[in-house]
Each structure stands twice: as C-alpha cells, then as structure tokens.
Amino acid sequence: MDYELDGNVALVTASSSGLGKASAKALAAEGANVVINGRNEERLAEAEDDVRAVAEGGVLAVQGDLTNYDDIEHLVERTVSEFGGIDHLVTNAGGPPSGPFMELDDEDWYGAFDLLVMSVVRLVREAAPHLRENGGGTIVTITSRSVKEAIPSLVLSNAVRMSVIGLEKTLSKELAPEIRSNAVLPAPHETARQQELIQAAVDRGEYDSYEEGLDAKGNINPLGRIGNPMELGDAVAFLSSEQSSFINGVAIPIDGGQGASNL
Structure with a gap:
C-alpha cells in the first residue's frame, strides 16, 4: 500500500537505534523526508546511513538530549529550516531505570518524568504550530505495553508512562481536527x-x-x-498516513496478542 507520504516531513526522536530507528526507516521508505535524533554521535551517524539506505527522500541527523529543552528547540528548528516544515512527529525515548519501588529515590522519579513525559510535552509545544500548517499533521507516541499491564521491576515505566497516554488522549481532542494524535504500545521486539x-x-x-x-x-x-522492529515501524508509518485518517486518540498494542488486558 502506498501511504502517500512522498515529500512529507517526519521528525522521529530517539531514533539512532531500536524502535525509533525502525519508525524512521519505515517513514523514509515511504518517501518522507526524515529527521532522526539521538545523544550518541557515533551511533547517530550509523543510523543515518541505515535510514538513508532505504530512503526515498532526504535524511537529516540532529544530535540532542530530549531532557534538554534547548536541544528540543534546536531539533525542531533544524527540521523546519532543512525541510520547510513538519508534517509528522514521532515521539520516542529510552527507558527509565528498572528496579523495585523501595530501591528508587526522588531523583529517579523526576528523571523518568522528565525523560518520558516532559520530552513529549516540549516536543509537541514546539512542533504543533508547524504540524497545523498545510492541512494538518500527525503525532504518534511510542510508549510501552506497561501502560496496559504493570511489568515486574519496572515501576517507573508502569507509573510514569501512563501520563503520556493521558497527554496523548488530551491532545487528540485539543489539537483536532488539524492534528491527529495516537500511541503505540510495543511488547518486546x-x-x-x-x-x-x-x-x-x-x-x-x-x-x-x-x-x-x-x-x-x-x-x-x-x-x-x-516482534521485528520494522513491524512496529510500519504501524507508525500507517498511523502517520491518510490511510488512517479516522484513527485518532487511540493507544494500539503492537504485541502479537501477548497482553492479557481486555482493553
């Protein structure tokens, strides 16, 4: 299926590896101009080569830390200056530390909130004016199946990622109809x-x-x-396309049926 993303601009964060990189590759293969991001310069350069190998459009790598607001502003500004706007925002971030509740301190909790929640808040705040242009755009947030079922020894992910889903649902109403907002909840890939x-x-x-x-x-x-990471990436590309134009405000498990939750 042609997702009709030729010439669109997609910004994918934390995309130097893993599911973020798979999402960037899927969007690039569909013809979108893609901006990737990561903290490690060497790994980011390798990811840029990987994405460029399948790309039908342009690829730009921008180094930055998602817990640094200046880096987020720079990331959005570079995307707009290079490609003229933003049509699709894919938010992703690394996982917080694992461990049982009693072994984690306030610094761990505040760090997890800054990484998982405030990075999305700041990215959307900066990108939304651009996403509204040219008929509107999309936001896809990569979170975790932990928002459906608590995973042992991952209390930070279990608790904090729920805030991202509450934010995504709110954005799906406040930013519509110009911007659609959805989330994907991966199991292990x-x-x-x-x-x-x-x-x-x-x-x-x-x-x-x-x-x-x-x-x-x-x-x-x-x-x-x-899962194969590209199976998640292809789902992100679909949610960014007009083929999913009536899907808004949902959180879709990409888990092969592993979850036990009814909803």
Whole structure:
C-alpha cells in the first residue's frame, strides 16, 4: 500500500537505534523526508546511513538530549529550516531505570518524568504550530505495553508512562481536527537492547545459546516469537498516513496478542 507520504516531513526522536530507528526507516521508505535524533554521535551517524539506505527522500541527523529543552528547540528548528516544515512527529525515548519501588529515590522519579513525559510535552509545544500548517499533521507516541499491564521491576515505566497516554488522549481532542494524535504500545521486539539482554542471560548461564534465549522470550507470545522492529515501524508509518485518517486518540498494542488486558 502506498501511504502517500512522498515529500512529507517526519521528525522521529530517539531514533539512532531500536524502535525509533525502525519508525524512521519505515517513514523514509515511504518517501518522507526524515529527521532522526539521538545523544550518541557515533551511533547517530550509523543510523543515518541505515535510514538513508532505504530512503526515498532526504535524511537529516540532529544530535540532542530530549531532557534538554534547548536541544528540543534546536531539533525542531533544524527540521523546519532543512525541510520547510513538519508534517509528522514521532515521539520516542529510552527507558527509565528498572528496579523495585523501595530501591528508587526522588531523583529517579523526576528523571523518568522528565525523560518520558516532559520530552513529549516540549516536543509537541514546539512542533504543533508547524504540524497545523498545510492541512494538518500527525503525532504518534511510542510508549510501552506497561501502560496496559504493570511489568515486574519496572515501576517507573508502569507509573510514569501512563501520563503520556493521558497527554496523548488530551491532545487528540485539543489539537483536532488539524492534528491527529495516537500511541503505540510495543511488547518486546528484537532490537539491539533486547539482543543485549538475551546475550547477558546466555552469559549468566540461563540459556545455552542466543537462539534458545530468543525462543524462550517468544514462547510466551501467542504468535510464538517477539516482534521485528520494522513491524512496529510500519504501524507508525500507517498511523502517520491518510490511510488512517479516522484513527485518532487511540493507544494500539503492537504485541502479537501477548497482553492479557481486555482493553
């Protein structure tokens, strides 16, 4: 299906690896001009090459920290100056520290809120005037299945990411009809982070091989596997396209049916 994104401009944050990079690749392959972002300069440069390899439009990499408001302003300004506007904003951020409730202090909580919630608040505040132009645009927020079901030892993600969904739902009403706002809730996908976790389990002796560890993670999913990052990326591209023009204010699990929640 042609998503008719040729010439559109998409800004994808935290996209030097993982699901953010997959989303940038999916949008770039559909013809959008894509701006990617990350903190690590070397990894960002590698991601730029990966995205450019599939791109039908332009690709720009802008280094920056999503907890720094000046960096967010710069990111939006560079996008507009390079491509003339913004049609699609995809918000993404790294995960907060893991650990049980009693082992986390106030600094951990404030840091998680700044990273997961305030980054979205600031990005939308800066990008919204541009998204309203030329007939309107879209916002897709990548969060986690933890907003549906609490995950053990991830209390920061379980609690704080709920705020992002409340924000997304509010934006879907306040910014409509010019801007549609949706969220995706991924279960584990075979990103570099998941590969590291599986390999660490192998090194601890929990599995005899990476393949065994990967199978073990996949066996708890009804589809018998974890996700391919591009499956999430393709969903983001769809939600950014006119083919999803009547989808607004939803939070869609991309989890292969792993979740147990009815809603």
